[in-house]
Amino acid sequence: MADTGGIARDQLKSIVERVERLEEEKAALAADIRDVYAEAKGNGYDVKALRRVVRERKLDRAEFQEQEAIIDLYRHALGLEV
Amino acid sequence: MADTGGIARDQLKSIVERVERLEEEKAALAADIRDVYAEAKGNGYDVKALRRVVRERKLDRAEFQEQEAIIDLYRHALGLEV
Amino acid sequence: MADTGGIARDQLKSIVERVERLEEEKAALAADIRDVYAEAKGNGYDVKALRRVVRERKLDRAEFQEQEAIIDLYRHALGLEV
Amino acid sequence: MADTGGIARDQLKSIVERVERLEEEKAALAADIRDVYAEAKGNGYDVKALRRVVRERKLDRAEFQEQEAIIDLYRHALGLEV
Numbered sequence: 001m002a003d004t005g006g007i008a009r010d011q012l013k014s015i016v017e018r019v020e021r022l023e024e025e026k027a028a029l030a031a032d033i034r035d036v037y038a039e040a041k042g043n044g045y046d047v048k049a050l051r052r053v054v055r056e057r058k059l060d061r062a063e064f065q066e067q068e069a070i071i072d073l074y075r076h077a078l079g080l081e082v
Numbered sequence: 083m084a085d086t087g088g089i090a091r092d093q094l095k096s097i098v099e100r101v102e103r104l105e106e107e108k109a110a111l112a113a114d115i116r117d118v119y120a121e122a123k124g125n126g127y128d129v130k131a132l133r134r135v136v137r138e139r140k141l142d143r144a145e146f147q148e149q150e151a152i153i154d155l156y157r158h159a160l161g162l163e164v
Numbered sequence: 165m166a167d168t169g170g171i172a173r174d175q176l177k178s179i180v181e182r183v184e185r186l187e188e189e190k191a192a193l194a195a196d197i198r199d200v201y202a203e204a205k206g207n208g209y210d211v212k213a214l215r216r217v218v219r220e221r222k223l224d225r226a227e228f229q230e231q232e233a234i235i236d237l238y239r240h241a242l243g244l245e246v
Numbered sequence: 247m248a249d250t251g252g253i254a255r256d257q258l259k260s261i262v263e264r265v266e267r268l269e270e271e272k273a274a275l276a277a278d279i280r281d282v283y284a285e286a287k288g289n290g291y292d293v294k295a296l297r298r299v300v301r302e303r304k305l306d307r308a309e310f311q312e313q314e315a316i317i318d319l320y321r322h323a324l325g326l327e328v
Contacts, residue, residue, distance in 0.1 A: 007319055007320065007323045009323045009324075011207070012209070012320060012323050012324065013323075013324060015200060015203075015204045015209065015214065016214065016217065016218055016221065016324065018200050019197055019200050019201070019214075019218050020218065020221070022193050022196050022197045022200065023197065023218070025193050026190055026193040026194060026197070029186050029189050029190040029193065030190060032186050033183055033186045033187065033190070036179060036182050036183050036186065037183070039179075040179045043175070045176070045179065046149070046152045048149065049149060049152040049153045049156050050156065050179065050180065050183075052153050052156075053153065053156045053157055053160060053162060053180065054180055054183050054184065054187070056157070056162060057160070057162060057180065057184070064164075065163075065164055067128070067130065067131065068164045069164075070128045070131040071131045071134050071135065073131075073253055074131050074132065074134075074135045074253065074258060075135060075138070077253045077255045077258050077259075078135060078139070078255075078258065078259060078262065080135060080138060080139060081147075082146075082147055082150045082151075089237055089238065089241045091241045091242075093289070094238060094241050094242065094291070095241075095242060097282060097285075097286045097291065097296065098242065098296065098299065098300055098303065100282050101279055101282050101283070101296075101300050102300065102303070104275050104278050104279045104282065105279065105300070107275050108272055108275040108276060108279070111268050111271050111272040111275065112272060114268050115265055115268045115269065115272070118261060118264050118265050118268065119265070121261075122261045125257070127258070127261065132261065132262065132265075135262065136262055136265050136266065136269070139262065139266070155171055156171065156176060159171045159173045159176050159177075160173075160176065160177060160180065210313070210316045212313065213313065213316040213317045213319075213320050214320065216317050216320075217317065217320045217321055217324060217326060220321070220326060221324070221326060228328075229327075229328055231292070231294065231295065232328045233328075234292045234295040235295045235298050235299065237295075238292075238295050238296065238298075238299045239299055239302070242299060242303070244299060244302060244303060245311075246310070246311055246314045246315075
């Protein structure tokens with residue numbers, strides 16, 4: 001393995017190329033997600049609301065309900081009616 | 083004004099130092115905000131809920147209510163009861 | 165398709181589930197990338213420097229070289245020797 | 247102090263309003279920073295390079311130099327000449 005300044009050039013190259021391949025796959029998935037949201041928008045759905053419920057579905061249900069209850073309490077106290 | 087490679091050194095220095103001073107002031111304000119939240123937490127408030135209502139108070143009221151109505155609709159359709 | 169408030173429940177569910185599957189795959193790839201960096205760290209590589217060169221390899225070469233030349237010029241003018 | 251659901255309404259309001267005032271000041275400083283960069287751009291400076299040297303001036307000098315030396319080593323090994 002050709003070295004340069006104590007660096008195993010081939011090993012470094014393989015590390016960087018593995019990351020690049022994985023990042024490419026990840027970018028493709030990100031594009032697929034954007035496509036799903038764009039398609040939903042085309043069908044009349046609200047993307048911001050979709051993203052919110054996708055996020056909320058990941059939360060522990062009891063914690064989520066408790067958090068929303070506190071938020072409602074603060075909203076009400078501040079006159080921030082929904 | 084001493085130059086280096088066509089760069090007016092004093093002018094560059096003054097630009098950078100102005101940004102640094104402003105960034106320092108901004109960092110101090112960010113620390114003050116964290117202190118207010120820490121104090122509120124000490125008084126039993128839920129910081130995540132506080133941050134949410136602070137964010138929501140900045141929104142246009144009608145838009146905010148419409149957005150929350152859509153989110154509730156999607157939650158209900160997905161069985162994500164609050 | 166059962167409806168709720170004008171929302172095609174099954175269609176909404178399928179949109180959300182498609183996003184969730186794609187997000188899961190994306191999270192797995194992010195974990196793989198972290199593993200590659202962790203393995204490289206174990207082999208003595210500097211992860212911050214690796215991330216920088218991975219980022220730089222994506223840039224247009226001429227733009228990258230021009231940008232680095234300007235940065236060197238500013239560093240020199242500010243006495244920020246490398 | 248009028249209460250609502252165990253929340254001291256006035257106390258909550260004062261917390262939220264303190265955060266809002268501080269956030270306003272912080273946003274004003276962020277705008278001032280953008281103005282300095284815009285002015286510099288008008289005088290022919292490269293904003294991306296300016297931001298980089300502002301960031302680098304915050305780093306510990308020895309650490310910064312060591313980091314840049316490693317990056318150069320990796321660049322050279324990967325044929326990413328500057």
